[in-house]
Amino acid sequence: MTNSYFSSSPVMLTLNVRLFLQGSGVIKAGFAGDQIPKYCFPNYVGRPKHVRVMAGALEGDLFIGPKAEEHRGLLSVRYPMEHGIVKDWNDMERIWQYVYSKEQLQTFSEEHPVLLTEAPLNPSKNREKAAEVFFETFNVPALFISMQAVLSLYATGRTTGVVLDSGDGVTHVVPIYEGFAIPHSIMRVDIAGRDVSRYLRLLLRKEGYNFNTSAEFEVVRTVKERACYLSLNPQKDETLETEKAQYVLPDGSTLNIGPARFRAPELLFRPDLIGDESSGIHEVLAYAIQKSDMDLRRTLFSTIVLCGGSTLIKGRCWKLLTLWGLLE
Template sequence: MAGRRAEEHRGLLSIKYPMEHGIVTDWNEMEKIWHYIYSKEQLQTFSEEHPVLLTEAPINPRQNRERTAEIFFETFNVPALFISIQAVLSLYATGRTTGIVLDSGDGVTQAVPIYEGFALPLSITRSDVAGRDVTRHLKLLLRKEGLIFNTTAEFEVVKTIKEKICFLTSNQQRTYDDRTVPGGTGELENTSYVLPDGRTVEIGVLPRLKAPEILFRPSIIGHEFEGVHEILISSIEKADIDLRKIFYQNIVLSGGSTLFKGFGDRLLNEVRKIGPKDLKIRISAPQERLYSTWIGGSILASLESFKRMWISRKEYDEEGLRIVQKKTRRGLGVGAIHRQQKIDAKYQEMSATIAKEQLEKLSQQFEAFRDKLQDFAVSHKKDIKKNANFRRAFQKMCSNIGVDPLYSSTNFFTKMLGVGDIYYELAVQITEICVALNHRTGGMMEIDELYKRLMKTRSATSKSDADIVEEDVVKAIEKMSTLGTGIQLVKCRNTYVVQSLSSELNMDQNEVVKLAQENNGHVTVKDLIERLGWQRNRSEKALNDLTMDAIVWLDEPGSGRSTIYWFPGLHK
């Protein structure tokens, strides 16, 4: 028994939930619910007649997504399927394609930043403290008041009480007791509530107030998760620095656990306390946010352009479960996230050791020539620091005697000239830019694009006033590559492409990158066949390998036209 019938007879039943914290844990029970949805009591339709748009929590395990597709194609025989992240659809429901969604439902709370319709997986944060935990805590608080709810059916009663009469204060620092909330609008009386069996009970202020408080302070129930406000800010701060202002001004609430009275005001106050002080923070709380995921899904499915995004039965039969990952996880996938985490760890290790090990070694090289170099450098202090051409000539002169005077952070040139370790500084800035943009570029960026962003970063930092040219960027990356950072230069025709993900490109993949650079960032199988003279099998293998490494994004126009493979970091 499922759905409304189970709810109506809950006093006689043991209630089970096939999902925990947004993830399916009991597939047999989940399949029964899907059968119930198609039954005469609900949709009254045949599954074979309609495509299905399903939603999932961010970072849903790959095997769960594949199991879902397997059930719908092989058990329900649906003609087409698509699986979308819930938060993306909630954002669509507000008319936006860029913003950050704070979604708190029954099983999971998550903050999902979205840029131009794509969720940014490296910036997603989540907590397993959500609505069901609030219900459990309310049940405990009511027990302390003498109201005992033991069975699974009675748990549903507590859930209803929670939804109807619980609320939040705008400030967690207020003290309160059973009767009053100082600083509030006045005395808050106990509330009478009629139970399903007809009994009327008195429920005090304290349980109604403290139960939803765990969303902001999970430590109350012994969890080490961050509060919803901390999850939100953590997610924004993980995103590209250029997008943070947009996210702070486009915060969208979604899910039933954001419907508590006072939730929006409390969230705004908490974010203002620990967020940027110079930004105006805007929070959108749509009245229909309990159903915003469904609304966004209906909008998406009605678009003409969405037809090419469906996973058809024919595609599933031909490619199997691989097509599920290919069409529902565009851009950076789970594998790329893991690679990114490893790269981040390398960067942290590099920043802690590079100055001590590399720079001290280079400093020793020109110790014997210090006196002469100091005399020259003092007289040309300004030119060495700010004039890139002069600095290059100075370096060339020094290189003839095996000295690189700008590659130390502890010597005379740092203290007297204020030049510092220019290439180490560039290396750190290049690393930060590449890490921040990998989710948008797929780990490939032209050298001139990196140079422009580097100049923008340096102009915004008062300490970075030295003039640089592209040759300085190339030299900094070459020095970084000897340290095994994963950032390297790929020669493409007359320029360079910076590769910032750790996967190695073979010769065929290098040729594809070169061709894409000439073709405004995209190629097709036909391009490789006609312009490189390759066989179809060789062309498809090279592009499929790049797709599985999350270096290219797919654009499938449909109507018999060829799939376009985009290199986001090469597109202008």
């Protein structure tokens, strides 16, 4: 199994060296040909939740990018995308304007065609609205919408394989043969990193730690990224005295995390933990390959590309192999 860095999120690529990567949780922007994005910031919009009472205080009614991240304790934070689908087009448009601004790429949208990718099985109206915004608001000369999983595979130097992309908003599996996605084998599950963060917040609440505001939810997300792992045998670990991890919160207090460390990411493999009837990602991955032509299955099983932030959780590869019965 390999892990693709560049295609962890929906990608928006402008020709003539402009490159955008857009996901439900993070936007990355840079230039085509670079090894890493030039700019990276959370895909959310912040609005002040308190009244300004002093002259010279933080100015502005809308914050995007590094400023929103820096002052999130003062802001009400909202994500315009949920499960890979844009829910608030006004905020999404403001974020795109910020990406084009002098603070980021310093480029004019009218000068560059755009390649926009999205998660598979998205509603067609989502695609139509994106095209409307780019043509009518940004006046781009050309727009092409592509499936992100194909580019994820290209990023590894391959044209055949199966891509498991699990980001912040959506998880999907796309079998690809010689650059062609196999439509009837594509699988999608609306369980991903943000759901794990919400479940971790619930588990921490049961341990006596409350994170209520949108800014505090971002703290929970950071805790997930730094402390959580996938257990190969969660039932066994439940009976053991698991070592607690310590995380220093922004106010200086210490958070001691116990079994919640492995219980939260287990949601990716057991959506029933939150009452969801979807299949786990190990089942979805196997089912997508089984739905492909019999002659292709061996090749697909031999090339599995993991991409997306949620596949970076410690122990993800061993967990898949264990659930498939390939490890004892």
